[in-house]
Amino acid sequence: MLNNQELTALLRQNGYKVTPQRLAVYEALANTKQHPSAEMLFGTLQPKYPSMSFATVYKTVEILNKLGLIQIINTGEDSFRYDADISEHSHVQCTVCGRVDDVPALNDRSLVVKVEEASGYSIDKHQFYFFGVCEKCRKKH
Amino acid sequence: MLNNQELTALLRQNGYKVTPQRLAVYEALANTKQHPSAEMLFGTLQPKYPSMSFATVYKTVEILNKLGLIQIINTGEDSFRYDADISEHSHVQCTVCGRVDDVPALNDRSLVVKVEEASGYSIDKHQFYFFGVCEKCRKKH
């Protein structure tokens, strides 16, 4: 998680201008654990930045992702979600309420090696998604 | 992989009618290792079934998935891919050419238990995606 100064510096270093919108998008992502989609992000930012547009949200998350500051999550819904936590970790989605939570890194170096051997690929990245029912939804039932 | 008779029986058992389109969609998926998207499926079937429509492709894969006969793959492209191989296995996508290959099951029961403990979820399902460069693309470079 970067603060405004660090983010500002990083954007400049990479030739991107520093705008209130870009800071706001990153800040919104850094301050939630909810893994918002573009729509949720837009809804959060709209009140504070009434001129904010979807185009800006999408363009900004693309830049943030390119700079390695956020990761893009794809649980199989129609839309993507974004996460400012770029430490190695996986995600779990509740099949009842749809929420997405973090799962701490699974020490899986050996898995990757197995996959490289089995597939002939050289693996750069992986994403693990788990699906089940969260505690809250289990209790409701 | 089911043959036509088995598929016919299974559809009937579940109250679905058996139509040439449904058999064709399943057959197309059963006879490829390419993990086609709806568009690729449609392109494959169109020559043989000129009246085939996207609506039918989508409705059919939904039924096949509901019956547990195919799985839906989501590597983070805009569109979904489908796989008639429902044995436990993961997928790896080449970040250069985009192809998707199978990865044999990774004995990961202990991973799932770890995730359940860490998250408080009860896990029903998981999907692992690996990304890297395939052998062909590595050689080209």
Added chain:
DNA sequence: CTCTCTGCAAAATTTTTGCACTGCT
């Protein structure tokens, strides 16, 4: 013969793009 399925076209949803204006640097 009934009722589901197909296939067309239109709608819905998410994301991308073009372009005039704004505002960083």
Added chain:
DNA sequence: AGCAGTGCAAAAATTTTGCAGAGAG
């Protein structure tokens, strides 16, 4: 001042839906 960025609206891409006619049981 120059040029990248914003924001609108239109376009693109994928998937869903409504409905009339076709066809499976």
